[in-house]
Amino acid sequence: MTPRHRRMALVSLIVLGVGGAVAFALTAFQDNLLYFYSPSDVTAGKAPTDRVFRVGGMVPEGSFTREPGSLMAHFELTDYAHNVKVSYTGVLPDLFREGQGVIARGRMGPDGVFVAEEVLAKHDENYMPPEVAKSLKKQHEKPTPTGPLPST
Structure with a gap:
């Protein structure tokens, strides 16, 4: 050679x-990519069923329940257009409460309930996760039959 x-x-x-x-x-x-989906995307079937992703929104008043004597919690996430049922087993963040923004990481269960592995709550009254804020703003700006909603 x-x-x-x-x-x-x-x-x-x-x-x-x-x-x-x-x-x-x-x-x-x-x-290792972790995509974010809004509750509207999840209900429209855009979210993957075979891999982990994030879903975020507001926790509506009256949607949170905890099974007595266990760490199993059930709540809903909404973007004010659609809701997603979420179940989580574990200790929720101290700042988790109804009426607050939340991001959950997990995967869709066979029954259509999002099974969260981790739940993140906003850390102060002025902060909302950017993905949740964008999703809520997008839902708020959708035109109605009489015209767009007034922005606040």
Whole structure:
């Protein structure tokens, strides 16, 4: 093998190695992406059924229940157009309450209930997760038969 052939083989191996590493990194990155969906997206069937995602919205008044003697909690999330039922087993954040913005991470159950692995509540009265604020604003600005809703 001539020196020129050895160099070409070495360059080819390096290119193949770098290409393989990039393909592996992109695959790992894609598997770890965590998409956000609004309750309207979830009820429209746009959310995946086979992977973890986030859903966020407001917890409507009167929707929260906890099973006596357990850590199982049930509540709904709304974007004021559609609601999604959520179940969560664990300790909820101290700031979790009805009428507040929440983001839950988990997956859809076979019964159509979102099974949360983690629940995040807003951390002060001025903060709302950007995804939830955008989703609520989008629902608020949808035109009605008589025209758009007035913004507040």
